Amino acid sequence: MSSIEPTNQALILQPRRRLTREARHRQLMDAAWQLIREEGTEALSLGRLAERSDITKPVVYDHFGTRSGLLAALYREFDARQTAIMDAARETSEPTLASKATIIASSYVDCVLAQGREISGIIAALAGSPELERMKRDYEVIFIEKCRAALAPFAGKGTIGLPGLWAMLGAAEALSYAAASGDITAEQAQNELFETIVAMVERSAR
Structure with missing residues (x-):
């Protein structure tokens, strides 16, 4: 038994x-x-x-x-999270330049900080593959166009040009990663990005 x-x-x-x-x-x-x-x-x-x-x-x-497929999946997930945070914040924002600039700055920095320093490693790895780099660039273009649409009403008769938008994105990445690495605080990163966005729009309106 x-x-x-x-x-x-x-x-x-x-x-x-x-x-x-x-x-x-x-x-x-x-x-x-x-x-x-x-x-x-x-x-x-x-x-x-x-x-x-x-x-x-x-x-x-x-x-x-492949490993590239895994890296792409990770970046797409990061981008989707960032887009969701920004879109949710935009729905409750006030129709002012300060409000829109605050949302873009805080959403970008907060998403990078929420994901941690690992996202900078993912982005560095993407740069090693032309295919992955193109995918990243496609998502960046979508982000830039979202920002242009949100900020365009405050540019008066002017147009927010692509050079300024790409410069804004470069600043957003650099400031966010500096905050994630502890070189500056999240508040400092958001404030500096906010000033960059407002200055870009005001320059476009002249």
Whole structure:
């Protein structure tokens, strides 16, 4: 007669529950962010991600295909989060230049800080691939156009030119990463970006 109690035997024989594809994808994305946070972007590979997630390599390859595919998925998630934060803030903002500039500045900085220093590693890795760099640039163009649409009513008869918008984006990236690295505070980053945005719009209105 077996010495194993029926309830314990049932637990032993019960197969491990398989995750849905969506749940597995979420698990892998979370594990990838954590891996980058702890070990840096250089440590990120599909094999390392499989090992960390305690699953086989083919499962990870099925979700992302290549390391570039994984990097692209991580950046798209960051961009979607940033867009959602900015869009939600715009819905409740006042129709003033100060309000719109505050939303752009705070949303950008807050999203980078929420993601942590790992996003700078992701962006640096994207620069190593022409295909990924084009993808990043496409998302940047969308962001710039959103900012132009939000700020255009305050430029009078003038037009907010692309050079100023690209300069604004460059400042947003540099200030946000400086804040994420602890070189400046989040408030300093937001205030400086706010001043940059307002100056750009006021210059366009002349």
